[in-house]
Amino acid sequence: MSSARDAHLTRGLPLPVPSADSAEFYEAARRGELRFQRCSACGLFRHYPRPVCPRCLAREYSWELSSGRGTVYTWTIVRGPTLPAFEEKLPYNVVDVLLDEGVHFVSEVLDCPPGEIRAGMPVEATFVPVSDDVTLVKFRRVRQG
């Protein structure tokens, strides 16, 4: 058991309950993969998972591997109030990452102090197990140059 998981388990972290739509996402995350639905007809990547392509309405899709790379599209620093599960880490960042595949994903940049978050900052996915079933997708800064 990782220490990150233990820490979360003891804090009553609110956790996703995977649904028919999202189960594949979480199974991939547990393997250390970031996967999104991709329309078989028009090629559009989409998030949140859903049964129909928002662009062409096709219902066929596959779960495709994402590069895991993207940039910070927008962000906030949560300074409280927040849920008890997150109080210990206040202040913390929440970011919207625009992935190279074109989907937006709400997450957190790990090991990045509040003053260092920047829009456009390159980031890459990392995987944090928080329970026996659930691994959350977080991000880390990518060194440039």
Next chain:
Amino acid sequence: MISEPSIRDKAAIAGIGHTRFSRALGMTEVEMAVEAIWSACDDAGISPREIDGLVRYDLEQTDEEQLLAILGNPHLRFFAGTPFGGGGSAAVLVVAAAAITSGLARHVLVFRSRARGKHSGYGRGGAQGGRYWEKVGTELPALNQWHIPQGLVSAFQEMAMISMRHRIDYGTTDDQYADVAIAFREHAARNPNAVLRQPITREEHHASRMISDPLRLFDCNIETDGAVAMIVTSTERARDLRQRPAVIRAGAMAAGSHHIRLSNLFARPWEEESPVRVGRELFAMAECTPADVDVAFFYDFFTSLVIIALEQYGFAPRGEGGPFVESGGLAWPNGRLVANTNGGQLCEAFVHGFNNTIEAVRQIRGTSTSQVEGCELALVAGANTDPTGAVLLRRDR
């Protein structure tokens, strides 16, 4: 596209009522609702028994069953609700106008009763007052699973991220946020109903506590107890009642992707955002432009969202909402666009926009404490999230 302006000028707000607004009224939501409803009926000059239609706001906890008892079991003929939280706050009037226009009801009640002051009693149920987001539990189905486990737990943090993107794109500043807060506080200072009436300075705004960057305490709405009710009837009937009618010139609603689902919102072009669509349809139906609006009421849950609304509704070009509010741009009496003359939800009370709507009615009647001279046309916009709705109210000719 609008082919028939079917609800245009057909219905009017004939009565308005409200409780006192306070951090703690010591009343239940049902008690407050009764007081506001009775007051609205008195204002219009009708008996509560004449109410035959009801449009609820989806977060409302006083339900039809309670209301039937309160009203002495009248013969309700029409009932409906608007979903999507603050986005539905002006849409209630669109639905009421549709009911009146179609003849499904004659006197439609719309209301909101909300006990959320710091010292008011919170209920224990998931939707019984208090901070809704503290009650989500630890097992998250549906779309909550994508935000809350990442620490994004509440709407104000989501609005912070939308606001931050506006700063990234357009360089919107803390000073511009302060311009909104200062103007609305000045309005509140002249409004005896307002909870916060002490004028504030730019320095005080900047010194207020950061809640979720870039939003400070003075950028956020207050939490209060209070209820607001309105009686909507046909324009013809309203002319026979006690008050000068506030005619619903036009109304529009739009839905496309829920705002708090940021991955959807950010994937959409600006032109397709619900408030932008509502603005287009509203002014097309009314056959006028933003320049014709004498006073505006934006859903001021956050100063930053007022700035964004100015762009979405076409008062300022995209990206220029910030400069628009500078130098008292929204302040009575000489602002570019006088807005939220009650002090809005930042200062008067937070009754999910309904308190802003009744102030728009006062402006049309000529009875505001910050009265816009010769006011003939007022915009009332619901939360400029997605979905949303808005109305234009006009003076009767």
